[in-house]
Amino acid sequence: MDKNAKENTSKIGTEANPVEFAEDDIFGYMRAEKRQGKTKEVVDENADELFTDQENTDDMPKKTKTEKVSSVMRVSPFVSSILKSLRKDMTVLNDDEGFVHLKEGSPLPYKTKFYNTQMQGVFGSNYERLGVFRNDGDRIELDAILAKQFLSDGKVQTQEGKTNIYEIADNKRCERATMILKALAVLRGGAKQAQFGTDVSPKAIIVAGLNCGNLIFNDLFAEMDGKPCIKIDALKQIIDDYQDRIVTPVFVGIREGYLHPQNYADLKQWVESGENAANVRLSSPIKAVEALTEQFS
Numbered sequence: 001m002d003k004n005a006k007e008n009t010s011k012i013g014t015e016a017n018p019v020e021f022a023e024d025d026i027f028g029y030m031r032a033e034k035r036q037g038k039t040k041e042v043v044d045e046n047a048d049e050l051f052t053d054q055e056n057t058d059d060m061p062k063k064t065k066t067e068k069v070s071s072v073m074r075v076s077p078f079v080s081s082i083l084k085s086l087r088k089d090m091t092v093l094n095d096d097e098g099f100v101h102l103k104e105g106s107p108l109p110y111k112t113k114f115y116n117t118q119m120q121g122v123f124g125s126n127y128e129r130l131g132v133f134r135n136d137g138d139r140i141e142l143d144a145i146l147a148k149q150f151l152s153d154g155k156v157q158t159q160e161g162k163t164n165i166y167e168i169a170d171n172k173r174c175e176r177a178t179m180i181l182k183a184l185a186v187l188r189g190g191a192k193q194a195q196f197g198t199d200v201s202p203k204a205i206i207v208a209g210l211n212c213g214n215l216i217f218n219d220l221f222a223e224m225d226g227k228p229c230i231k232i233d234a235l236k237q238i239i240d241d242y243q244d245r246i247v248t249p250v251f252v253g254i255r256e257g258y259l260h261p262q263n264y265a266d267l268k269q270w271v272e273s274g275e276n277a278a279n280v281r282l283s284s285p286i287k288a289v290e291a292l293t294e295q296f297s
Contacts, residue, residue, distance in 0.1 A: 014027075014029045016029045016031050016072055016074075016143060017143075017146060018074060018131075018133060018141075018142065019142075019146070019150055019155055019156060019168055020155075022176050022179065024074070025074075025077075025130060025131060025176060026076070026077060026078050026125075026130070026176055026179075026180050027076050027078060028073075028074040028075050028076035028077070028078075029072075029073070029074055030071060030072070030073040030074075031071060031072045031073070031143075032071045070137075070138050070139075070140045071138075071140065072140050072141070072142075072143050073139070073140065073141065074133065074141045074142075077125055077126040077127075077129040077130055078123070078124070078125045078126075078180055079123070079124050079125075079126075079215075080121060080122070080123045080124075081121045081122040081123075081215075081218075082121065083119040083120065083121040084119060084120060084121070085117040085118070085119055086117065086118040086119070086120060086221055086222060086223050086228060087117050087118070087223060093114040093115060093116055094114055095111050095112070095113050095114070096111070096112040096113075096114060097109065097110075097111050097112075098110055098111075098112065118221070118223070118228045120219075120220075120221045122215045122217065122218050123184060123215075124213075124215045125177055125180055125181070126213065127173060127177050127209075127296070128173075130171070130173035130176050130177060131167055131168040131171035131172065131173045131176070132159075132165065132166070132167045132168075132171075133147075133156075133165070133166045133167075134164065134165050134166075135147065135164045135165075135166070136164050136165075142156075142166050147166055150166075151166075154169055155168065155169055156168055156169060157169050174296040177293070177296060178293040178296065181207070181289050181292065181293055182286075182289055182290070182293065184202065184205075184289065185201070185202060185205065185253075185285050185286045185288075185289040185290075186201055186286065187200055187201050187202060188200060188201060201285075202253075202285050203228075203254070203255040203258040203285065204221065204228065204230065204252075204253065204254050204255065204258060204259065204285065205252075205253045205285045205288055205289065206220060206230075206235070206250065206251070206252050206253075206288075207250075207251050207253075207288055207289060207292045208246050208247075208248050208249070208250045208251065208292070209246070209247045209248035209292065209295055210242075210245050210246060210247065211245055211247050212242075212245045214242075214245070216238050216242050216245070217235075217238065219231075219234075220234055220235055220238075224260040224262075224263060225260060227259065227260035227261075227263075228258065228259055228260065229259055229260045229263035230252075230259065230263060230267055232263070232266055232267055232270060236270075239280070248292060248295045249279040249280065249281050249291075249295075250279070250280045250281070251280075251281050251283065251288035251289070251291050251292050252267070252271070252280060252281065252282050252283075252288060253282075253283055253284050253285035253286065253287060253288030253289065254267075254282065254283075254284070254285070255284065255285060256284075267282070268282060
């Protein structure tokens with residue numbers, strides 16, 4: 001391995017600073033420490049209080065205390081499932097053969113298999129954890145040095161009666177939650193997007209605010225005559241079973257012409273009928289997400 005490449009690996013990662021960087025707060029991070037799980041001696045800063053009546057405290061021997069070495073780790077408040085195909089048998093379009101050109105030696109051949117399918121996944125974000133960091137035992141979410149600095153600067157504050165839980169002063173969790181949800185509605189990317197222009201933005205989305213961590217809107221899409229459709233009866237059942245957990249209207253966003261025509265007509269009829277006691281609202285994917293973010297407080 002190239003020596004410079006080896007040195008540069010230490011720069012891969014985040015700043016582990018969720019106060020000043022929203023992406024660290026939303027997506028989490030992990031920074032392992034040397035001698036993790038073992039103990040080390042550190043200077044006891046509180047010991048200087050014993051010498052406040054003396055002039056040259058710098059000349060006094062420093063008292064030390066023993067601390068356990070812990071990693072700095074924040075589990076992401078944002079979670080996602082893997083994407084899976086609606087079809088059991090995906091439609092293979094063609095194979096594309098190419099070569100990887102190396103700095104030395106002959107190019108290596110490879111093959112890309114293209115297929116066409118509709119995919120579904122589940123996403124969720126823990127709203128209450130945004131802007132809040134717990135340092136408890138081996139679970140250190142906010143580096144102790146940063147915590148001390150931000151407390152001094154007034155950027156964070158401890159929660160009442162809980163000195164080990166820090167919260168951003170003037171917590172902008174609403175802004176950060178809105179940021180990630182709106183990003184989902186216009187999702188783009190993929191290793192081959194620049195080369196092949198693959199569109200991965202959601203064409204159908206079901207979103208709502210919950211007072212639990214159970215992602216209930218799961219496995220609600222299928223295929224009907226080669227076109228995607230929503231399992232309307234399953235959606236009704238989920239809303240009925242979890243009505244005490246759903247704290248906002250259920251927003252369903254559908255791109256015009258995406259669903260099977262009959263399925264879309266049935267969905268629209270149900271939403272507009274008097275049976276819609278759960279206050280399900282139908283719009284486009286982007287409008288559905290925007291409507292949910294307006295419910296944040």
